[in-house]
Amino acid sequence: MDWTKQIGRYIVVMLLQVLLFNQLQLWDVCHPYIYILCLLMMPITIPHWLSMVLGAVAGLVMDVFCNSLGIHMAACVLLMYIRPYLIGAIVNDKDRLNEQISTQAIGLGAMFEYTIIMVLLHHLAVFTMAAWSWKHIGFVLFETLVSSIVTILVIMGYNSMRDK
Amino acid sequence: MQTLLKILQRYSNFLVFLTLEVAAFLLISLNNAFPRSSMLSTANRFVAWQNEKVSNMRSYFHLQTQNEQLAIENAELRNQICSIDSAEYRNPFTYMSAIAVQMTTDELHNYITINRGSEDGVMRGQGVRNAEGVVGIIRTVGTHYSVVMPIINTRNRLSCRFTKNGYFGTLQWDGKDNRFAQLADVAAHMVVNPGDTIVTSGLSPVFPEGIPVGIVENSVLKEGDSYHTIRVRLNTNFKQLRFVEIVQNKDQQEIEELTDGLD
Numbered sequence A: 001m002d003w004t005k006q007i008g009r010y011i012v013v014m015l016l017q018v019l020l021f022n023q024l025q026l027w028d029v030c031h032p033y034i035y036i037l038c039l040l041m042m043p044i045t046i047p048h049w050l051s052m053v054l055g056a057v058a059g060l061v062m063d064v065f066c067n068s069l070g071i072h073m074a075a076c077v078l079l080m081y082i083r084p085y086l087i088g089a090i091v092n093d094k095d096r097l098n099e100q101i102s103t104q105a106i107g108l109g110a111m112f113e114y115t116i117i118m119v120l121l122h123h124l125a126v127f128t129m130a131a132w133s134w135k136h137i138g139f140v141l142f143e144t145l146v147s148s149i150v151t152i153l154v155i156m157g158y159n160s161m162r163d164k
Numbered sequence B: 001m002q003t004l005l006k007i008l009q010r011y012s013n014f015l016v017f018l019t020l021e022v023a024a025f026l027l028i029s030l031n032n033a034f035p036r037s038s039m040l041s042t043a044n045r046f047v048a049w050q051n052e053k054v055s056n057m058r059s060y061f062h063l064q065t066q067n068e069q070l071a072i073e074n075a076e077l078r079n080q081i082c083s084i085d086s087a088e089y090r091n092p093f094t095y096m097s098a099i100a101v102q103m104t105t106d107e108l109h110n111y112i113t114i115n116r117g118s119e120d121g122v123m124r125g126q127g128v129r130n131a132e133g134v135v136g137i138i139r140t141v142g143t144h145y146s147v148v149m150p151i152i153n154t155r156n157r158l159s160c161r162f163t164k165n166g167y168f169g170t171l172q173w174d175g176k177d178n179r180f181a182q183l184a185d186v187a188a189h190m191v192v193n194p195g196d197t198i199v200t201s202g203l204s205p206v207f208p209e210g211i212p213v214g215i216v217e218n219s220v221l222k223e224g225d226s227y228h229t230i231r232v233r234l235n236t237n238f239k240q241l242r243f244v245e246i247v248q249n250k251d252q253q254e255i256e257e258l259t260d261g262l263d
Helices: A003-019 A036-041 A048-066 A071-090 A108-131 A134-163 B002-010 B012-033 B045-083 B252-260
Strands: B093-103 B112-114 B127-129 B134-141 B146-150 B158-162 B168-172 B180-184 B197-200 B212-220 B229-234 B243-249
Touching (some): A003 A036, A036 A071, A036 A108, A036 A134, A048 A071, A048 B012, A071 A108, A071 B012, A108 A134, B002 B012, B045 B093, B045 B243, B112 B243, B243 B252
Antiparallel strands (some): B093 B243, B134 B146, B158 B168, B168 B180, B180 B229, B212 B229
């Protein structure tokens, strides 16, 4: 696995997140967290425990930028915990999963399914924990939906560009 | 022993997951209960520096309105100079200017980062205002930056009063619209009209009396309620906040010591 490439991608995505997507104040409900792209696209060959630790670190870094200590960390660890099981459930042909998670390797349908489930889960976890009560559940669901659409578009866009 | 080791090995991934989640929730609960560490928030020097750069870039888009606001504030200050005529009145409040370098306005728990810290004499619990009105209260202090909990944070409470008759109320925010907040604890027998002015009460050592807070937008009194439900249009426009002033009370420590002794 090419670590420099992974870290380089993480830095670029984090810069985009902090300098561009965190500044989006056009709509009051739109907070896309595109930084999870790196976690989603992390090679599946990496040990499960290590992927969770890396998720925790990435979440913690995001928390520092968002003043939300622990929230992104919890959501990312959850994400990385279910990731191998989700991929196992979605992808039938395991032989094609030797290294990279890409549209070429698992097919467009599976990729789309994988991205939607992961993004919705992460955003729902973050917004629910940030609200910290069921009183705002309607708002939380709406916020999750709007923000997830943007994040999913960004991640799928990245994948389609990478395949060319 | 062998079986135990086997079980541990079998569930090792789940144990890692559990440990990390427990750590995360510990952080969340610590964060809710205590003032956060300045290292792990936007008072962190690197994060704040980054935010300051972005904020400087964004500020060019608001120059026109900012200039107008500064002009209004200058005029107001001149008026205040004219009105100081009593030598006996001892004013414990001093003001220090600061710039908001980062903020959120559309979450439930909004925070603002400003470019003053403990080296400038900022302390937790001091008030923050701008030319328009009340902004919030200092919550976390770093060396060069601090984090402010604004009145548009659902955890904030601010003691206010009506200018027309001096009745008190508590300002809270419901997390929905950053232009409006709610005034609670106003008894039903009082007459509330749209357009009534709300200012700080001066009951806490944080703010002097009479800083503008907002104007009553509408008020509802349901049958059998003993308190009004009042919607207040806030004076401060948080969407364009940039220049703020930290309100420092020379007597804050003395007042706190006196009230602590009462328990």
